[in-house]
Amino acid sequence: MDTTTYDVIVIGAGPVGENAADRIVQGGLSVAIVERELVGGECSYWACMPTKALLRSGAALRAARQVPGAREAVTGDLDAASVLRRRDSFASNWQDDGQVAWLNEVGVPLYRGHGRISGARAVEVTGADGTTTTLTARHAVVVATGSGALVPDIEGLRAAAPWTSRDAVAASEVPGRLAIIGGGVVASEMATAFAELGSSVTMLARDGVLHLAEPFVGERVAESLRDKGVTVRVGAEAAAVKRDGGGTVTITLTSGEQVEADDLLVAIGRTPNTQDIGLDTVGLTPGAWLTVDDTMRVEGIGDGWLYAAGDVNRRVLLTHQGKYQARAVGDVIVARAKGGAVDDGRWGRHAATADERAVPQVVFTDPEIASVGLTAAAAENAGLRVRVVDYDLAATAGSALHAEGYQGHARMVVDEDRKVIVGFTLVGPDVAEMLHAATIAVVGEVPLDRLWHAVPAFPTVSEVWLRLLEAYGR
Ligand SMILES: Cc1cc2nc3c(=O)[nH]c(=O)nc-3n(C[C@H](O)[C@H](O)[C@H](O)COP(=O)(O)OP(=O)(O)OC[C@H]3O[C@@H](n4cnc5c(N)ncnc54)[C@H](O)[C@@H]3O)c2cc1C
Numbered sequence: 488m489d490t491t492t493y494d495v496i497v498i499g500a501g502p503v504g505e506n507a508a509d510r511i512v513q514g515g516l517s518v519a520i521v522e523r524e525l526v527g528g529e530c531s532y533w534a535c536m537p538t539k540a541l542l543r544s545g546a547a548l549r550a551a552r553q554v555p556g557a558r559e560a561v562t563g564d565l566d567a568a569s570v571l572r573r574r575d576s577f578a579s580n581w582q583d584d585g586q587v588a589w590l591n592e593v594g595v596p597l598y599r600g601h602g603r604i605s606g607a608r609a610v611e612v613t614g615a616d617g618t619t620t621t622l623t624a625r626h627a628v629v630v631a632t633g634s635g636a637l638v639p640d641i642e643g644l645r646a647a648a649p650w651t652s653r654d655a656v657a658a659s660e661v662p663g664r665l666a667i668i669g670g671g672v673v674a675s676e677m678a679t680a681f682a683e684l685g686s687s688v689t690m691l692a693r694d695g696v697l698h699l700a701e702p703f704v705g706e707r708v709a710e711s712l713r714d715k716g717v718t719v720r721v722g723a724e725a726a727a728v729k730r731d732g733g734g735t736v737t738i739t740l741t742s743g744e745q746v747e748a749d750d751l752l753v754a755i756g757r758t759p760n761t762q763d764i765g766l767d768t769v770g771l772t773p774g775a776w777l778t779v780d781d782t783m784r785v786e787g788i789g790d791g792w793l794y795a796a797g798d799v800n801r802r803v804l805l806t807h808q809g810k811y812q813a814r815a816v817g818d819v820i821v822a823r824a825k826g827g828a829v830d831d832g833r834w835g836r837h838a839a840t841a842d843e844r845a846v847p848q849v850v851f852t853d854p855e856i857a858s859v860g861l862t863a864a865a866a867e868n869a870g871l872r873v874r875v876v877d878y879d880l881a882a883t884a885g886s887a888l889h890a891e892g893y894q895g896h897a898r899m900v901v902d903e904d905r906k907v908i909v910g911f912t913l914v915g916p917d918v919a920e921m922l923h924a925a926t927i928a929v930v931g932e933v934p935l936d937r938l939w940h941a942v943p944a945f946p947t948v949s950e951v952w953l954r955l956l957e958a959y960g961r
């Protein structure tokens with residue numbers, strides 16, 4: 488058995504592990520990274536990038552069809568084979584050479600294999616050929632092992648070989664009939680993509696469509712899915728699943744009704760990849776999410792050598808937010824190792840403060856949903872004195888130019904005591920790129936009377952900022 492020592496060991500080379508390692512090297516420490524599958528993680532091969540590639544062609548086609556002049560030039564339907572090929576290229580054909588080359592470039596040695604903590608500051612790596620290498624860390628171990636799809640205990644479900652998000656994202660064919668259990672982000676995006684690619688989709692949205700967002704979000708996405716021919720069944724819950732010899736899947740609902748499909752996607756959330764990473768060797772529970780403080784240090788570990796960033800700590804299951812945590816964790820490990828000052832107060836360099844109240848997210852459905860911070864309901868639940876201002880995005884000059892029949896909506900949630908925006912939601916075509924202005928307003932806690940002087944250019948959809956402030960009373 489080979490034993491090698493580094494300042495820091497990172498387990499998991501997804502976007503978060505890669506970024507943490509990079510930051511640690513930039514800080515002047517040595518670091519090794521352990522990866523059991525593909526360097527780049529879920530996001531690169533089975534999540535963010537390939538899903539957005541699956542959705543982009545449909546969005547481009549819709550956009551062209553909404554503008555006279557361009558509309559006449561578009562004569563056919565989506566070419567599914569071509570969409571899938573483009574998806575393949577955005578998943579780098581499930582090869583990680585490019586990302587491995589990047590690790591080499593930044594000076595991070597890669598250990599391929601399954602990583603397990605084997606005691607304080609020790610990680611055992613088991614390679615595909617069964618050989619083991621023990622890595623020891625002088626300062627810290629960072630767990631960035633991410634999450635996997637959660638499959639519920641529904642009678643017959645596992646035996647029916649359902650799709651998880653990985654299967655949907657990497658599908659080589661478009662199923663004739665696709666049923667989806669779930670009404671969240673994966674379910675909504677995949678229902679959009681497969682409906683546009685030609686599947687007949689049934690969505691079993693037990694708790695509603697995107698039900699944690701502002702209420703108008705789910706309403707608009709559900710309406711648009713129905714317009715695409717998707718059967719959206721809010722409140723429907725699967726009780727049993729069976730796949731027959733011919734391959735047809737039958738889902739029996741708790742109401743007794745049955746839904747038939749060729750494939751069934753389960754998209755009801757995630758489970759942490761912590762079942763087999765040696766948590767028991769340091770007194771933690773295998774299979775549990777890792778609870779961390781604002782510097783991503785795992786709670787309950789002796790002298791604090793263990794950190795967890797990204798999906799695995801459950802703070803926010805988004806790539807950009809995980810990478811933000813990775814920057815904080817990389818920098819704080821370096822600071823602590825070198826005896827430097829630790830800036831872990833609110834909005835400090837070593838704290839992922841934005842995770843609490845300023846998380847931006849774009850859901851690439853039709854219409855797109857772009858949101859940051861708290862919904863009105865969440866702000867009220869947090870005890871804030873809230874004022875909600877709504878505006879019809881279609882009433883801006885920019886939106887009329889952008890597309891014929893543009894439909895959209897904006898909501899600004901104001902903390903009345905501080906006169907700052909704490910939440911912002913946009914629904915409409917191409918609103919994704921408008922989100923960052925709202926993120927800056929929320930994170931910067933920009934007072935509304937100063938925001939008045941941030942004048943949106945004419946004629947853009949961003950003029951909604953002016954209209955919202957006028958509606959507020961400026
Ligand atoms: C379908 C889908 C679409 C998504 N779309 C978006 C989006 O558009 N935008 C967005 O921001 N987020 C999106 N997400 C969420 C995003 O994918 C995750 O938040 C992100 O991948 C988390 O990064 P991570 O590095 O924490 O984990 P992961 O990306 O899961 O990477 C963890 C890595 O650790 C490795 N690993 C695990 N255990 C071990 C072990 N014991 N030893 C060695 N290696 C190990 C894994 O192989 C993996 O490579 C999407 C998620 C899904 C499922």
Ligand SMILES: NC(=O)c1ccc[n+]([C@@H]2O[C@H](COP(=O)([O-])OP(=O)(O)OC[C@H]3O[C@@H](n4cnc5c(N)ncnc54)[C@H](O)[C@@H]3O)[C@@H](O)[C@H]2O)c1
Nearest residue numbers: 639669670671672673674693694754755756804849850851
């Ligand atoms: N564009 C993006 O940012 C993007 C895209 C896809 C995924 N993601 C991330 O990936 C994560 C996983 O997405 P997801 O859609 O799997 O989870 P989710 O948490 O977004 O949605 C899960 C849905 O399943 C429902 N549900 C839970 N248990 C159920 C059950 N037993 N039966 C039926 N329905 C049930 C919930 O009510 C919810 O609507 C999300 O946290 C999200 O942040 C992000």
